[in-house]
Amino acid sequence: MFELKIDDARYWKACIDSIVGLIDEGTFSITKDGVSLKAMDPSGISLVSFSIPNKAFSKYDIDKTSTVGLNIDNLSKILNSSRANEALVMKEKDGKFSIEFISQNSRRRYRLPLIETRKEAVDKEPKIEFDSVVEVKSDHLKEMLKDANLLSTYIGFKTDKDSFVVVAKGDAGELEEEHSGTADAIKRIEVKKPTGATFNLDYLERMISACPQNSNVLLSLKTEEPIRVDYKIGEAMLAYYLAPYMES
Amino acid sequence: MFELKIDDARYWKACIDSIVGLIDEGTFSITKDGVSLKAMDPSGISLVSFSIPNKAFSKYDIDKTSTVGLNIDNLSKILNSSRANEALVMKEKDGKFSIEFISQNSRRRYRLPLIETRKEAVDKEPKIEFDSVVEVKSDHLKEMLKDANLLSTYIGFKTDKDSFVVVAKGDAGELEEEHSGTADAIKRIEVKKPTGATFNLDYLERMISACPQNSNVLLSLKTEEPIRVDYKIGEAMLAYYLAPYMES
């Protein structure tokens, strides 16, 4: 049994948007500390780790640690119905899960079926000692991905001393986009060792699509190793891993 | 012969929008009192009754009662070309029908072919003694239909004492949306007897798609009987009937 309340239903929608791009079903873990979900996408090349502390909720009643397996696509569609000034209550009782949108004298309740998700749950995140971190403004990062998308379905990131370089290459031409540590787009560059790696553009786009405007995204890089992408949505924390693309 | 003038061409476009979702051709009846059209949609499960009094026109010259059969799809497309500050003149003379958009020193005239519409004209509306009426704010009603659409292609309406309940059910889950008579969405609930019936969502959406923002829609209900949907566009009055969906 649990009952969780969030005062702004649209905020919860924004949180779930950060997951729905990568996975279509998933299992939330609900502990006394907060709600979390770790899952690999069906293709197995990326991992999403979502967590939100109990203090983000205005009501957080749980009787024991529990798990809730949901079709994330359906959850996301239902959250799209969020309206301004609606609160949201998620309840589980006797194996039934419901989401209630509550406003002045109106109440809209969706009951969703609980599902068993694939058992190979992800408990641990990869441990990588990254050689560079770059903090990029979210809006600029979205534009960099678009720039690369003009030419290719892959994007390369390179770091070197005080520079962050985006590269892409295709039949229509080649892109080289260079940002120094003082560029508008960049918040911070820390380079222990120069790095370079190439990634699937589509996955990166789905990872950062839910990132709020005017916020920052942390990219952690190591040559030919997975990239880690971190950002926040209010109190919620997102971490993604994406395997590098190896040219054969 | 007739010549009808409306000072705001865009208003007439809004009126025709209320019809075009349900029927692709129709016959307007033009009498000394005003213009009206009654028609069933091609599938025969819904009926639209449109009427607008002569006082809505700035010029209303007719020599006798007449009928004008038109392709409503084409009429609607042509009305989409309405621009701000254009007046509109509809004329029929010697079997030729024209629509003229008139603005400062410019004149745009479309001639439309008259057509014979299917003869089984609709003269009478169904007579139903409804058990409940609910007056809902148009914007809220549109959102309720969207909520249900997340789960199903059908929507159920229930009334009981002081409550109006919307239900929908599908593989992805179940919706129950309850509004009391004092809810933001509701203008008025009058319940002689509790009612419940289920309707095709797509038809309801097409019926209310032309309903102006910040206006009200009257729903008249009786258990397992057709729903009647009423609203106004300025002086124009719309009434729709839609047969209930019977689960087999």
Added chain:
Amino acid sequence: MFELKIDDARYWKACIDSIVGLIDEGTFSITKDGVSLKAMDPSGISLVSFSIPNKAFSKYDIDKTSTVGLNIDNLSKILNSSRANEALVMKEKDGKFSIEFISQNSRRRYRLPLIETRKEAVDKEPKIEFDSVVEVKSDHLKEMLKDANLLSTYIGFKTDKDSFVVVAKGDAGELEEEHSGTADAIKRIEVKKPTGATFNLDYLERMISACPQNSNVLLSLKTEEPIRVDYKIGEAMLAYYLAPYMES
């Protein structure tokens, strides 16, 4: 070798937009006076002539007259990445062509392959003694094309004394749209001889799609001869010719 700089990258994008609707590849001629391109569309029924003087550039270094053959589709896509406050530098050196977008501490460089375009270059424009010229406000002209598009894929233009008439005809009806010289839509009408001709709507729409808002388009007409369409984008001058449609 050349290096051309434009202070507002978005302006150059707007210029190339005026070409990309008609041709997918083309050869720019770069002389000491400026940059120009003349080309027929692949179907051969229209011609575009684009020219921009050297003074439109903030840097204009060339060592000799040269030509640059480019895939215009790709060029246009890359220019779509222009952002506010970016300057643009186009360079050719040792047979390599690059476009660089430059902003505060960031630099984005695309290298594009040079291509050989079809050799039948267009050097001369048709010489036609037009009988009428009509200067139309760009936004109104776009609406006239849309009006005609409701009924047909062709549009007729007629001039007579002080009037400019647009006609179109299809299964759904007929359009006749008349503008006097003092109409809102019209800047100027000069008629030496009345004219009438019919044109492919799609081509006309592609010709004027890049025309700035609140500007004017000059139409030069002669009965059953090609139309000439002229407008400016800042310092850049566009002239298009389109063969008339002859009903068989």
